[in-house]
Amino acid sequence: MRVATWNINGVKARLENLLHWLEEETAPDVVCLQEIKSVDEQFPRMEIESLGYHVETHGQKGFNGVAILSKLRFDEATRGLPGEESDAQSRFIEGVFSVDGGVIRVVSAYMPNGNPLGTEKFTYKIAWMERLQAWAEARVALEEPLVLAGDYNIIPHPIDARNIQDWLGDALYQPQSRAALRRLEALGLTECVRAVTDAAETYTFWDYQAGAWQKNNGIRIDHILLSPEAADRFSAASIDKRVRAWEKPSDHVPVIAELDFHAPH
């Protein structure tokens, strides 16, 4: 099973791009999308279903919004991160799929950006990550395969930015933000890309502004974390930076993990 996460930055603006990517021979079995910027009713469901994907969305008007596309049929789909009933932002959807030997859970999450510092946006970012931690603790306790994929809006280490000095005052690189990711990993979750390489310049985001792509001024903020039961079946990870050079690209590119799970017979 190939699982990908991709912040699409507007699914309606990016539909041609997305369909072309899904039509490739290497297209993933499960695709976690973030920033669909669409209500569920306007999500281009039929175009994607016609390529053999099942579709579950958790959108909202104008911004945020997440979705999971899957060649496997959903056993369940759950919307929203528990722990704060008043939170109206659509940032979390969990799908459950039957595979050989049991089930696998896959989450598409769009973690808050948190900028600028010193505002309620940063407070919300940290509080959201604390809610995610509580959720993840309960899920890890199930001892099931779990894929926690998304735009974390966190730069883990200095090597994950071309110019880390540029990010010292940014919410994506604050000690509290980095600690939130470290605490998830401390539960026993494996971060796929760093599990297979310590190479630099493994970026997943290049700003539209100031020629960031042309200068390779990128950062690595999109991640796939695996529970131990999923990590046992993990064989490879990659970043598909080709799509950043396509016409009308998202500012993010897909991260992909290979897992040795198969549809039940």
Added chain:
DNA sequence: ATGGTTGCTTTGCAA
């Protein structure tokens, strides 16, 4: 060099 670009809710906001 406090700029630059993109998508949506548009003449502002979020990223």
